[in-house]
Amino acid sequence: MNMKTDELDKLVRFRRDVHQSPELGFEEHETSRKVREYLDSLGVEYVSGLGKTGIVAKIVGTGAQSDASVGLRADMDALPLEEKSGVEYASTNSGCMHACGHDGHTTMLLGAVEHLQANNDFSGSVYCVFQPAEEGVGGGKAMVDDGLFDRFSIREIYGLHNWPALPVGRFGLIAGPIMAGGDRVDITIHGKGGHGGLNPHGCVDPIRIAAELIHKAHTIVSREVDPLSPAVLSICAIHSGDLSGFAVIPNTAQLCGTIRALSDEARETVRSGLKRLCESLEHYYGAKIELSIEDKFDVTFNEAGATQTAKDVITQCFGERALERDYKPSMGGEDFAYMLAVCPGAYIHVGSGDDDHPYGLHNPQYDFNDKVIPYGVELLSKLARESLDKQNAKG
Incomplete structure (x- = not known):
C-alpha cells in the first residue's frame, strides 16, 4: 500500500x-x-x-x-x-x-x-x-x-x-x-503513633513495619516463584507521617504497588505470598494490616x-x-x-x-x-x- x-x-x-x-x-x-x-x-x-x-x-x-x-x-x-x-x-x-x-x-x-x-x-x-x-x-x-x-x-x-x-x-x-497479567496492590498498616524520642517503645510503628514488609515482599518472587516463570512484585509508593513532624511516629502507613506475571500460576503464588507476609507481620507487631489486590488485567x-x-x-x-x-x-x-x-x-x-x-x-x-x-x-x-x-x- x-x-x-x-x-x-x-x-x-x-x-x-x-x-x-x-x-x-x-x-x-x-x-x-x-x-x-x-x-x-x-x-x-x-x-x-x-x-x-x-x-x-x-x-x-x-x-x-x-x-x-x-x-x-x-x-x-x-x-x-x-x-x-x-x-x-x-x-x-x-x-x-x-x-x-x-x-x-x-x-x-x-x-x-x-x-x-x-x-x-x-x-x-x-x-x-x-x-x-x-x-x-x-x-x-x-x-x-x-x-x-x-x-x-x-x-x-x-x-x-x-x-x-x-x-x-x-x-x-x-x-x-x-x-503480563497484572494486579494493583494497596496496603494500609494501622499502628499506634506517638513521640519518636519520648516513647517509641510504647508505639506500634507503621514505618518500621512498612520497611520490613517492603524488604521481604521483594524476595517473594526470587524464592517462591519458579525462576523459569517470569513474575514481578514491586512496591512503588509509600506514604506515612509528615516530613515536618521529625519526632512524630504516625498512626498509619500506606503502600501501593503492582504484581505482574506471564502465567496465572505464578501470579497466584505472588498473591498468596504477599497475603501470608501481611498476616505474619500483623500478628508479630500487633498491628492491623489491610491488603487489597485488585485484578487489573489478564x-x-x-x-x-x-x-x-x-x-x-x-x-x-x-x-x-x-x-x-x-x-x-x-x-x-x-x-x-x-x-x-x-x-x-x-x-x-x-x-x-x-x-x-x-x-x-x-x-x-x-x-x-x-x-x-x-x-x-x-x-x-x-x-x-x-x-x-x-x-x-x-x-
Missing part, C-alpha cells in the same frame, strides 16, 4: 487534533464524537455507546456472501499526566495527555477503515472496535461484558500497539503470552493460528527482516487480554522508535511518531483481508 501524501496529511491532522484534547478512560466523549464524525464522512455504519464510550464500525465486503468476520481494535483513552513534550499541538487539558500513543492507534484504525471501505472487494465482514479506558480501568472488559462478541459475530480479532523500544519498520510478535495471550497469520502479513508487506527475531514478552499489561480470552487473535508491537522520538511510553515528553501511521494502516488492512481469506478457504 502506497499511502498518498494528502491521505497521510489528513490522518496526521486528525491524530494531532485528538492529541490536543485527550480524555481519560470512560470520559472519551469528545474523542468518540470525532471518531463518529470521521466514520460518518466515510458512510460507514457503526454502533456507539458499547462499554460506555466505545464504538464498533462494520464494513461488509462486496465479494461472495460469507460468514467470515474479523475484528480490528484500537484504544482511545489518555493518561493522567501533565504533558511536557513541547509540541505545538500539546494537550490543552491540564493534567491529561496522550502519553501512550492511543491517539495514534485510533488514527491508524480509522485509516484502515477508510482503506477497507474504498477497497471492499473481500468476502465477509470487518468490525473495527474503538475501545475506551485501556489504561487500567477495564474498557476491554466493559466492551466484552456489554456484548461485543454476542452482538457482533467476530471470529478473530487483532490489536496493535506502538512500541518505542523497536525501530520504525520493525514488528514484535510471538504466540502465547506477549503481555495475561495477553496470542493464539497460534492468528499469530502465524500476522507474521505472514508482516513479512509479505514489509519483508522478512521487519519481523523481530527471538522476540520476548513484556511485563507491561494490556486489557486487550479480555478480548483475546473470548476470541482467538493476536496482539502486535509496532516499532515507533527513532532519533526524533527518544521517549518511552507513559513519559510526559512522549509523543506518538506519525511516521508509523502508514505501517499501522497497511498492517491492519492486510490483516483483515488475510484473516477473511483464510476463513473462507476453510469453508
Whole structure:
C-alpha cells in the first residue's frame, strides 16, 4: 500500500487534533464524537455507546456472501499526566495527555477503515472496535461484558500497539503470552503513633513495619516463584507521617504497588505470598494490616493460528527482516487480554522508535511518531483481508 501524501496529511491532522484534547478512560466523549464524525464522512455504519464510550464500525465486503468476520481494535483513552513534550499541538487539558500513543492507534484504525471501505472487494465482514479506558480501568472488559462478541459475530480479532523500544519498520510478535497479567496492590498498616524520642517503645510503628514488609515482599518472587516463570512484585509508593513532624511516629502507613506475571500460576503464588507476609507481620507487631489486590488485567495471550497469520502479513508487506527475531514478552499489561480470552487473535508491537522520538511510553515528553501511521494502516488492512481469506478457504 502506497499511502498518498494528502491521505497521510489528513490522518496526521486528525491524530494531532485528538492529541490536543485527550480524555481519560470512560470520559472519551469528545474523542468518540470525532471518531463518529470521521466514520460518518466515510458512510460507514457503526454502533456507539458499547462499554460506555466505545464504538464498533462494520464494513461488509462486496465479494461472495460469507460468514467470515474479523475484528480490528484500537484504544482511545489518555493518561493522567501533565504533558511536557513541547509540541505545538500539546494537550490543552491540564493534567491529561496522550502519553501512550492511543491517539495514534485510533488514527491508524480509522485509516484502515477508510482503506477497507474504498477497497471492499473481500468476502465477509470487518468490525473495527474503538475501545475506551485501556489504561487500567477495564474498557476491554466493559466492551466484552456489554456484548461485543454476542452482538457482533467476530471470529478473530487483532490489536496493535506502538512500541518505542523497536525501530520504525520493525514488528514484535510471538504466540502465547506477549503481555503480563497484572494486579494493583494497596496496603494500609494501622499502628499506634506517638513521640519518636519520648516513647517509641510504647508505639506500634507503621514505618518500621512498612520497611520490613517492603524488604521481604521483594524476595517473594526470587524464592517462591519458579525462576523459569517470569513474575514481578514491586512496591512503588509509600506514604506515612509528615516530613515536618521529625519526632512524630504516625498512626498509619500506606503502600501501593503492582504484581505482574506471564502465567496465572505464578501470579497466584505472588498473591498468596504477599497475603501470608501481611498476616505474619500483623500478628508479630500487633498491628492491623489491610491488603487489597485488585485484578487489573489478564495475561495477553496470542493464539497460534492468528499469530502465524500476522507474521505472514508482516513479512509479505514489509519483508522478512521487519519481523523481530527471538522476540520476548513484556511485563507491561494490556486489557486487550479480555478480548483475546473470548476470541482467538493476536496482539502486535509496532516499532515507533527513532532519533526524533527518544521517549518511552507513559513519559510526559512522549509523543506518538506519525511516521508509523502508514505501517499501522497497511498492517491492519492486510490483516483483515488475510484473516477473511483464510476463513473462507476453510469453508
